[in-house]
Amino acid sequence: MEISHNSFKTKISGLFQNSLFKNSSWGVISQMSQTVFLSLFFVILARMYPTAIFAKYIIANAIYQLVTAFSTMGLSQWFIREYMHTDDKPTMISKFIKMQIYFGLIFYAVNIVLAFTIYDDQFTRALIILMGVNVIFDNLINGIKSLNIANFEQKKTAIILTIESVLKFAAGCVLFIYPFSIITLSVVLIAIRFLTLNLFLVIGSSNLITLKTLWRCSVTYLDLKAMVIMNWAFVIIGGVSIINWRMSNIIISKVLTAFDVANYEISFKIFSIAQILPVVISTSVFPLLVKHYSKPDKTDFFAFYKKVHVYYLLFGWLAYTFIYSFSDKLIPIAFGSTYINNAVYTKQMFLTILCFPTALLQANVLIAMKMEKQDMLFNIIALIVNLSVCLFGVLYIKSLSVVNYSIFLSFLVFHISQDILLLGRKMVSLLSVIKFYVITAAFIGGYMLLSNVVNPYVLFTLTWAVTLAVTFMGNKLQYVKPAVLSKGVNG
Template identity: 90%
Template sequence: MNITYNSVKTKVSGLFQSSLFKNSSWGIISQMSQTLFLSLFFVILARMYPTGIFAKYIVANAIYQLVTAFSTMGLSQWFIREYMHTEDKPKMISKFIKMQIYFGLIFYAVNICLAFLLYGDQFTRVLIILMGVNVIFDNLINGIKSLNIANFEQKKTAIILTIESVLKFVAGCVLFIYPFSIITLSVILIAIRFLTLNLFLVIGSSNMITIKTLWGCSVSYFDLKAMVIMNWAFVIIGGVSIINWRMSNIIISKVLTAFDVANYEISFKIFSIAQILPVVISTSVFPLLVKHYSKHDKGDFFAFYKKMHVYYLLFGWLAYTFIYSFSNKLIPLAFGNAYLNNAEYTRQMFLTILVFPTALLQANVLIAMKMEKQDMLFNIIALVVNLSVCLLGVLYIKSLAVVNYSIFVSFLVFHIAQDILLLSRKMTTLLSVLKFYIISAAFTGGYILLSKAINPYILFTLTWIITLAVTFAGNKLQYTKPAILSKSMSR
């Protein structure tokens, strides 16, 4: 008993001391608090503004996020990977940040062009142009966030972004006392983002970024061109992941109704909350994958990947079962009876969470192995699948369900393509891949069937008691076998 207690105590102590736990815990705590305030802010907007105005705000936000995805040129992961090995870190930081400033200015101009090309409505154009100002600020903030990840200092990023989320929530609360237009709100949000940028420059950059160092750093047109050409795979990876989601907003706004735009955004907002945990943990997992892969012996790299794969898989199941059981109660409670039927759309979208976490992990594995071009190709294939299924489906079946299912199909194709490559690199086995899909399908299908006969609270609780017990027993058996084998061999 004492041995068991001591071993558990040692494992818990080791967990709390690990860099993965320290950095991820700060990110998770921060993201949870941000999510709380930003979700409340979003709920306030959905309740305070008419659906038509709210839908236009969503469209403007989608355009801004779409442009932002490309404005960083997808260089964050490249910077984190290269920063860990470069000797002249100050020079690399200054050059990276200055490039982000230039890219931000260029893509703000792109944002303005899209406002006039895509929409004839003057109100929507003004919203797109106003919100697009954040592209410039976001690029600088993204650069400093990447620096903090590379230095394992996510704590700074967490504190600053939490402050920003609180300020946005306060701005939303003012609407109850003094209602104002969505244009005025957009100006206030720009001011808050500018304040966030200044906090990042003063607190978040560890004095590694100053006006003097940026001014002294020379970045020419040819430097920008060379950087993009050398790392064009990252540019596409960074952009495609956002296009997969945000192009749907534009398609819906053109083909379906304003109410469908609002419904899609509510489902996506809930999905965004669910993906926080794997995304935040990935910011700490990725540098560790790079570190393990740099070693001559790749045993630690394989073991770390397999362990993370189990955790990511379980999270996907947990998120899906929770939404399937409780979305019909929680969504009307949060957004009002106007969105009473949204639960079904959210359940459809959450099929993607079954493959999203492990696809994210496998994408990080490929980039750590310097196979970003293959990952880029998979992203392009997924985008083509998504847009093809979505456009064809919406033309013949004018339903939001088509959009949600097209996203799921695209991520499924993306995951399968990754599996095939990892199989060829002997990172996994065919049996493991088949078990992933068969068990996931059986788990999901079984849960859906049982939900028709069992109370959702009882079903959810029992499902996760059994699932965690089986997982724990499996891990225990896995670690016990080598010990038994080693004892028998010593005899």
């Protein structure tokens, strides 16, 4: 029953040699350091600028991110999947990057049109147009990041993005010494992003991208059209995921107040921190899913999916219980007394984290199985649910809570749709699907009830000590039982 020292040492050594661990660890470490600096930068802006100006910056940022989501045409996952199987990798890289440049220019024009179409305020328009310049840079960066993922070289991406986050934080710190306008700040951020692009071109591309190869690479209008038509499902998948979040900013800015815009962005920023771990790990999980699925025997594929699913599920529970217990204390400390009541909205938004990690995993599974059209359909259904509930709810109730609940409902519908499809493909059983929802509801409901009578520090610590112990012992028993049976037979 005892695990030998050599066995333990072998497992640890194997973990550090595992490609998923090596690539994900770089991503996680980088994202954590980036998160620290970018979160501090965001806190500085929230404290240094009046709510009305801060809200306009948030709106401009939301439009820019919304356009960026479509500007890549959702081709990152397509590129990663196809790159791993193509023989002529240099040509594919050059064409992909050149297309990203063209798409970036086209969608910057879209960004300008949106600025004049949606908002009448000249200051907001100026911010949107200015920040939209990043769309061009982001497309090139996104292309090189996808190349690094396909080559399992996330280390390069991690280092460069960490440098960028430090520079942004430094720019924010200057505000304490020499306050300047949000327009000036936007120009500084564009300069930092341009520097980041150059670092990616010089360091991050492994010399696989040069001006010479890009110039020689021929990409016509027909090529662009054919690529979009052939992979239009990826375009919608990539765009819808951002629309689900960023359209809420626009709706809030039109129907509610600037204070609601700021509160929503603060909650979303905290949620973004929580989703870092599953998103980063997914960049390594997805290529491995593709690799396992390419084998004739799908046993490893199913086993890998089920194993990762458990970890994603536990992370969702961990993130929600932490926010439920400590957000009332932490948010006012970070953002000041102006946003003292924000914790209520953050807890509402974090209901989504209960199904976000596993929904992300299942989306990657469907794409690895070349079922992106089904995933696209589920994304569209989720978007319709979110926007319809949000629009009608906000118009009648005029509360930020409606926006948060509509996002949660859309992700829940998205997750259930995936479950139904995976049931049909016999990747999951009906019992396992029911257990996912029942156990999650019981776990979170019980935690909420106990939080009324138990100290939050004690409750959080005991809950996760017991949960991790049960999970660990459950996994341990799976390996011990066969060993015991073997001894019994041999004895």
